[in-house]
Amino acid sequence: MRAYVLSRLGQTVLVVALSLTAVFGLVRLSGDPVLFFMPMDIQAKDVNEFRQRLGFNDPLLVQYGRFVGGALRGDFGQSLRYRQSALGLVIERLPATLLLASTAVLLTLVVAVPLGVISAVRRNTAVDHAATVATVLGQAVPGFWLGLMLIYLFSVQLRWLPTGGRGGLAHLVMPSIVLAAFFAARVARLTRSAVLESLGEDYVLTARAKGLAETRVIAKHTLRNSAVPIVTLAGLEIGQLLGGAVITETVFAWPGLGRLTVQALLNRDFPVVLAAVFVISTTYTLINLAVDLLYGWLDPRVRLRA
Amino acid sequence: MTFKAWLGLGVLLAVVVAALGAPWLVPADPVTSDFGSMLKPPGSAAHPLGTDQLGRDLLARVIYGARLALFIGTCTVAVTAVAGGLLGLVAGFVEGWPSTALMRIADVQLSFPFILLAMTINVIVGLGLRNIILSLSAAGWVVYARVVRGEVLTVKERDYVQAAAALGAGRARLLFRHVLPNVAPSIIVVASLQFSQFIVAEAAISFLGFGVQPPTPAWGNMLAESRDYLYVAWWLAAFPGAALALTALGVNLLGDWLRDSLDPKLRV
Numbered sequence: 423m424r425a426y427v428l429s430r431l432g433q434t435v436l437v438v439a440l441s442l443t444a445v446f447g448l449v450r451l452s453g454d455p456v457l458f459f460m461p462m463d464i465q466a467k468d469v470n471e472f473r474q475r476l477g478f479n480d481p482l483l484v485q486y487g488r489f490v491g492g493a494l495r496g497d498f499g500q501s502l503r504y505r506q507s508a509l510g511l512v513i514e515r516l517p518a519t520l521l522l523a524s525t526a527v528l529l530t531l532v533v534a535v536p537l538g539v540i541s542a543v544r545r546n547t548a549v550d551h552a553a554t555v556a557t558v559l560g561q562a563v564p565g566f567w568l569g570l571m572l573i574y575l576f577s578v579q580l581r582w583l584p585t586g587g588r589g590g591l592a593h594l595v596m597p598s599i600v601l602a603a604f605f606a607a608r609v610a611r612l613t614r615s616a617v618l619e620s621l622g623e624d625y626v627l628t629a630r631a632k633g634l635a636e637t638r639v640i641a642k643h644t645l646r647n648s649a650v651p652i653v654t655l656a657g658l659e660i661g662q663l664l665g666g667a668v669i670t671e672t673v674f675a676w677p678g679l680g681r682l683t684v685q686a687l688l689n690r691d692f693p694v695v696l697a698a699v700f701v702i703s704t705t706y707t708l709i710n711l712a713v714d715l716l717y718g719w720l721d722p723r724v725r726l727r728a
Numbered sequence: 729m730t731f732k733a734w735l736g737l738g739v740l741l742a743v744v745v746a747a748l749g750a751p752w753l754v755p756a757d758p759v760t761s762d763f764g765s766m767l768k769p770p771g772s773a774a775h776p777l778g779t780d781q782l783g784r785d786l787l788a789r790v791i792y793g794a795r796l797a798l799f800i801g802t803c804t805v806a807v808t809a810v811a812g813g814l815l816g817l818v819a820g821f822v823e824g825w826p827s828t829a830l831m832r833i834a835d836v837q838l839s840f841p842f843i844l845l846a847m848t849i850n851v852i853v854g855l856g857l858r859n860i861i862l863s864l865s866a867a868g869w870v871v872y873a874r875v876v877r878g879e880v881l882t883v884k885e886r887d888y889v890q891a892a893a894a895l896g897a898g899r900a901r902l903l904f905r906h907v908l909p910n911v912a913p914s915i916i917v918v919a920s921l922q923f924s925q926f927i928v929a930e931a932a933i934s935f936l937g938f939g940v941q942p943p944t945p946a947w948g949n950m951l952a953e954s955r956d957y958l959y960v961a962w963w964l965a966a967f968p969g970a971a972l973a974l975t976a977l978g979v980n981l982l983g984d985w986l987r988d989s990l991d992p993k994l995r996v
Contacts, residue, residue, distance in 0.1 A: 440836045448852045558732075562977035564928045566935050567951060567969030574962050665841025669932050683844065684936050687851045695848065703839045710839075 423718075430714065434707040441703045442696065446489055449692050450482060489696075498700065499693035501686075508693035512679060512701050518588060519667050519678035525594055526602035526663060527656075534606035535652070538613025542621065543640060553610065560607025565666055569600045569673035586675035597674040601666050605659055612655050616648035623647070649720045657713030661706045729985065736981025743975050747794040756785035758792040758945045767961045778963045781953070786963060789945040790971050796946050797975060800861055801927040807865040809919050812872025817911070819873065820880025821903055831877070834870045842867055843929050850938045860939045864926050875918050879911040886910075913990040920983035924976040931972050947972045 473479050477488065492498060498508040541553040576596065577585040583592050620626065621644055629643045630636075668680035675681070679698060686694035729737075746753060756775075762783035770778035770786070777786040819827035837845065850863035883889065889906050897905070933939040934948025942949050947968040954964035 437836050437839045440832070441840060444836065445848065448849070558977070558980065559973075562924070562980050563973045564931060564969065564976065566932060567965070567973060570951065570955065570958065570965045570969065574958055574965065578959055578962075661839070661841050662843075665843040668841070668844055668847075669936065672936055680844075684847075687847060688937055690851070699840070699848075702841070702844065706841070707839050 427711075427715070430711050434704070434711060437707050438700065438703050442493060442700055443486075445696055445699050446486065449695075450485070493696075493700070498697040501691055501694045503686075503689050503691045503694075508691075508697040509700070511682065511694055512697045515677060515679045515682045516701060518676060519664075519671070519680060522594070522597055522601060522671070522676060522678060523660075523663055523667055525598040526605060527660070529598055529602040530606040530609050530656075533602075534610040535613050538610040539617055539640065539645065541610070541614040542617035545618065550614075553614075557607040557610045560603050561611075563603065565600050565604060566669045566673050568603055569596065569670060572596045572600065573673075586673070588677050593674075593676075597670050597676050600673070601663065601670045604666065605663055608659060609652065609656060613648065613652055616651045617644055620644045620647040646720070650717060653713060653716055653720060657710050657716075660709050660713075664702055664706060732981045733985035736978045736983075736985065739974055739978030740982060743794050743971075743978060744798065746791050747798045750788075750791045750795050754785070754788040754791050756788040758784060758788040759943045760784065767957065769961075770963050770967075777967050778961070780950075780961070780964055781957055786967055789950060790947075790967050792945045793947040793950060793968060794971060794975065796857075796940065796944070797927045797930065797972070800857070800864070800930050800940075801923050803861045804864045804868065804926045804930075805919050805923050807861065808868045808872055808922065809915055811865065812869035813876050813915050815869065816873040816876025817880055817903060817908065820877035821884060821899070821907065827877070830873065834873055837867070837870045842925075843932055846929055847933050847936065847938055850933060855938060855941055857940060857944075860930055860933065863933075864929060868922060868926065871922065872915065872918055875914050876911055879914050880907055883907050883910045917983070917987045917991045920979065920986045924979040924983070927979070928972065928976055 477485060480488075496509055500506065501508045501511055504511060537553050537556075541550045544550055573585050573596065576583040583595055587593060617640075625647075626639060626643055629639045634643075664680070667678060668684055670676065671678045671681040672684055679701065683695065683698040683702075685691075686698065762779070764783065765775070765779050766783045767781055768775055768779040768783075770776060772778075775785050775787065777790065780786055780789070815830060819830050846863045846867040849866050850860060853859045853862055884902075884907055889902060892902055892906050930939060931946070931948035931951070934941075934946045935952045937952065940946035940949055942953065950968040951965060954961070954968070957964050
């Protein structure tokens with residue numbers, strides 16, 4: 423078990439290192455980075471001085487070496503816009519994103535999983551059909567449009583909720599619903615099919631034959647066995663949740679990592695982009711590792727193999 | 729076909745017809761501004777969906793937006809299916825370090841959210857129509873490569889492939905005559921499921937200010953502009969987004985049906 427975790431952690435480091443190298447390479451290959459940072463009306467000698475100072479006149483390999491050396495110490499350089507440590511900026515914004523993402527995950531678990539179970543148990547009833555319509559719509563409606571429509575309804579028309587920004591609970595309501603919508607639709611659909619699948623198994627028949635109450639059959643015998651595919655999907659989708667946060671945070675002016683990344687990309691603030699790539703890919707691979715470890719706990723058969 | 733599949737097909741056909749027939753369907757030009765009739769609400773005969781902040785006809789812009797969305801979706805799906813499919817075919821058929829390296833690249837790419845990856849590539853290669861297709865493709869080929877490689881690994885061990893190899897069929901013949909037809913259904917299913925993802929991703933990227941730039945009418949940049957007028961003109965946000973959601977819905981319903989009938993075990 424320890425060997426497994428260690429080797430997976432090694433893989434995580436490799437993946438993060440490779441993605442940083444790729445982004446570094448792309449940024450440098452895409453042309454002169456200095457010109458991106460400079461105003462249009464700058465003099466040629468100033469450009470050259472700036473280049474010299476930032477070390478862009480050195481060979482690419484030397485620049486890469488310096489970048490790696492810095493990254494190992496957690497130093498991605500200064501943000502070109504905010505004149506602060508790039509990684510510091512990113513870390514500062516991380517809690518807001520984590521709060522938003524975890525609220526969305528919580529909402530999903532509280533709404534989508536029970537919905538999927540009810541849908542499967544009451545198959546082909548009105549409840550099931552309504553749930554199907556909701557999940558199909560949830561997957562098709564883009565988050566940023568849903569966000570705009572919610573703002574129009576609840577902020578412009580009804581004046582119940584703030585349009586954006588971070589503050590009390592009221593600020594969290596719309597962004598977390600928007601972020602959860604797509605995720606919840608997928609999870610509800612998958613829960614339904616996973617539960618339907620295990621309802622057909624012999625052990626469910628046995629449990630019913632023993633005379634167990636139906637709630638116990640569902641909660642104890644069915645749901646536990648349906649958990650593995652649900653957790654797999656949830657793990658895969660959490661990465662997309664981070665992607666969704668980029669858009670949701672922009673719509674609702676939520677001061678998180680996603681909005682910072684979009685602004686850094688728009689401003690060509692590449693040290694911040696690289697620091698954000700580092701934090702996002704690390705978070706994502708660590709979440710996937712946690713999901714893989716969760717399997718062993720959910721399904722003892724996996725534990726035996728590992 | 730199920731009811732849902734018919735519904736999906738109907739919606740999608742309507743969008744395709746509107747997109748192809750745009751120049752004949754709408755008399756108004758989508759980029760000509762008319763400062764005499766700015767921000768008119770929907771319902772008038774001249775402008776059924778109203779006008780935007782520059783007096784441009786919203787119906788025309790939404791329909792031309794469909795054109796752009798379908799064009800980008802189709803091109804991206806074609807590029808990713810061919811490139812990702814070929815890479816997956818070869819990686820599954822010829823085992824060795826190049827295919828391992830390819831799959832490692834795929835792992836690295838998958839350790840990053842799709843939309844953020846496409847956006848980052850878009851910033852680096854530059855904005856515009858061709859580059860948004862390029863960026864979405866560079867971010868999206870991975871899914872095909874993975875699915876196809878996995879399928880090829882099992883298909884190539886089947887008896888009919890082994891028999892063809894024993895009869896002296898060359899690698900290319902084995903690959904394209906015997907393996908490809910058996911993995912083609914998966915490629916079609918992935919393509920149909922990816923199509924709506926690409927359209928929505930393009931809209932999201934254009935919404936954030938990358939991708940397709942105004943005044944070209946794309947649903948994403950129309951929604952971005954609508955944010956400033958949300959208090960006075962709800963229709964600017966409502967209609968382009970509804971068109972986008974409806975298109976995604978049609979494609980999804982059809983894609984679900986394709987998956988259920990061609991490859992029910994596939995999860996993308």
